[in-house]
Amino acid sequence: MKHWISAARPRTLPLALSSILMGSFLAAGSHAFSWTIFWLAVFTTTFLQILSNFANDYGDTVSGVDTIERTVATRAVQTGAITRQQMTKAIILMSILSFITGSLLIYEGLKDSSTQTIITFFGLGVLAIIAAITYTVGKRPYGYMGFGDISVLIFFGWVGVLGTYFLYTHEFIWLNILPATSCGLFAVGVLNINNIRDIESDIKTGKNSIPVRLGKDKAVIYHWFLLTGGFICAVIYSLLNHSEFLNWIFLITLPLLIKIGVGVSKGKTPAQIDPFLKIMALTTLLFVITFGIGQVF
Numbered sequence: 001m002k003h004w005i006s007a008a009r010p011r012t013l014p015l016a017l018s019s020i021l022m023g024s025f026l027a028a029g030s031h032a033f034s035w036t037i038f039w040l041a042v043f044t045t046t047f048l049q050i051l052s053n054f055a056n057d058y059g060d061t062v063s064g065v066d067t068i069e070r071t072v073a074t075r076a077v078q079t080g081a082i083t084r085q086q087m088t089k090a091i092i093l094m095s096i097l098s099f100i101t102g103s104l105l106i107y108e109g110l111k112d113s114s115t116q117t118i119i120t121f122f123g124l125g126v127l128a129i130i131a132a133i134t135y136t137v138g139k140r141p142y143g144y145m146g147f148g149d150i151s152v153l154i155f156f157g158w159v160g161v162l163g164t165y166f167l168y169t170h171e172f173i174w175l176n177i178l179p180a181t182s183c184g185l186f187a188v189g190v191l192n193i194n195n196i197r198d199i200e201s202d203i204k205t206g207k208n209s210i211p212v213r214l215g216k217d218k219a220v221i222y223h224w225f226l227l228t229g230g231f232i233c234a235v236i237y238s239l240l241n242h243s244e245f246l247n248w249i250f251l252i253t254l255p256l257l258i259k260i261g262v263g264v265s266k267g268k269t270p271a272q273i274d275p276f277l278k279i280m281a282l283t284t285l286l287f288v289i290t291f292g293i294g295q296v297f
Contacts, residue, residue: 003076003081003082004076004082004090006076006081007053007054007057007076007077007082007087007090008050008053008054009053011277011278011281012049012053012190012281013046013049013050014281014282014284014285015049015156015186015187015190015281015284015285016045016046016048016049016156017042017045017046017285018156018160018183018186018187018284018285018287018288019045019156019157019159019160019161019164019180019183019184019187020038020041020042020045020160020164021285021288021289021292022160022161022164022179022180022182022183022288022291022292023041023160023161023162023163023164023165023167023168023180024038024041024164024168024292025288025291025292025293025295025296026161026165026173026176026179026292026295027164027165027168027169028292028295028296029295029296030168030169030171032168032169033168034108034109034168036108037105037108037109037167037168040101040104040105040108041105041164041167043097043101044098044101044102044105044125045160047094047097047098047101048094048098048128048129048132049132050094051091051094051095051098051129051132051133052132052133052135054087054090054091054094055091055132055133055134055135055136055137056135056136056143057076057077057078057082057087058077058084058087058088058091058136058137059135059136059137059138059141059143060078060136061077061078061084062077062084062137091133091137095129095133098125098128098129098132099125099126099129102125102128102129103122103125105167106118106121106122106125106167108167109121109166109167109168110167110170113170121163121167124159124163128155128159131151131155135148135151143207143209144206144207144208144209145208146208146209146210146212146213148191148195148209148210149188149191149192149210152184152187152188152191153181153184153185153187153188154184156183156184156187156188157180157181157182157183157184157185157187158177158180158181158184160180160183160184161176161179161180161183161184162176162177162180175237175240175241178233178234178236178237178240179233179234179237179291181229181230181233182230182231182233182234182237182287182291183230183284183288184230185226185227185229185230185233186226186227186230186280186283186284186287187284188226189223189226189227189230189260189280189284190277190280190281190284192210192211192219192222192223192226193223193260193264193273193276193277193280194277195209195210195211195212195219196211196216196219196220196223196264196267196273197267197270197273197274197277198270199211199212199216199219200270210222220264220265223261223264223265224261224265227257227260227261231253231254231257234250234287234291238294246293246294246297247294247295248294249290249291249293249294250287250290250291250294252286252290253283253286253287253290256279256283256286257283259279260276260279260280260283263275263276263279264276
């Protein structure tokens with residue numbers, strides 16, 4: 001069981017839940033909230049994240065990206081703790097669970113909406129499942145071509161936050177793009193730390209992530225851009241909303257973001273960089289909670 005828990009990568013789950021929480025907080029601030037929608041969204045997002053992690057574990061091993069040289073954040077299929085056949089079955093199971101809970105979520109949130117709206121959300125749900133798998137699995141995994149960042153920005157940011165908000169309210173508010181972008185950029189930040197950590201092994205195996213394309217030094221600059229951009233989006237949103245004191249408590253995450261930026265900048269080895277992946281995920285969650293509290297109260 002411990003190998004399956006490790007393969008599910010629990011430290012990535014706070015990040016997966018961040019967009020759902022942000023959308024829910026924004027909806028609660030608009031006096032529209034449903035516990036049923038919330039929990040269905042949580043289960044769907046959790047299943048999708050575990051699906052993505054299982055597929056990543058499988059895909060990186062099959063493609064040869066994960067080799068015996070990898071000593072930090074080793075994978076279950078790579079080490080033989082879980083066989084390829086077992087992981088394939090797990091990927092299928094998580095796909096089915098994601099589809100079931102996602103369908104229930106769409107029904108609960110959009111049962112009184114137009115057919116076109118329901119079809120749109122259903123299509124986004126299927127696309128999310130496909131994106132979770134094909135990041136590292138298939139003949140041309142988009143994660144190996146440097147497109148993982150834009151996918152994360154879309155699904156962990158815009159689709160996750162704005163879609164969740166719409167399920168509660170049946171409204172699209174342009175201003176919400178700002179906090180949605182904050183979530184997306186911070187999520188990309190987690191991926192970027194992961195790719196900076198693995199830059200040397202990725203170069204050897206032909207995985208063209210953004211850090212591989214940019215080089216370590218420019219990838220660090222890119223990381224500062226992600227952190228700064230995400231934080232500035234939240235500040236602009238608060239300024240435009242004429243926010244009061246409670247709306248600004250998310251500022252407490254600024255020192256943590258700076259610490260992460262400095263740590264990634266100074267990290268020389270995978271072992272030195274790896275801890276900041278978990279810190280970034282938890283800081284993103286803290287940012288969402290503190291930002292969200294300001295919207296509700």
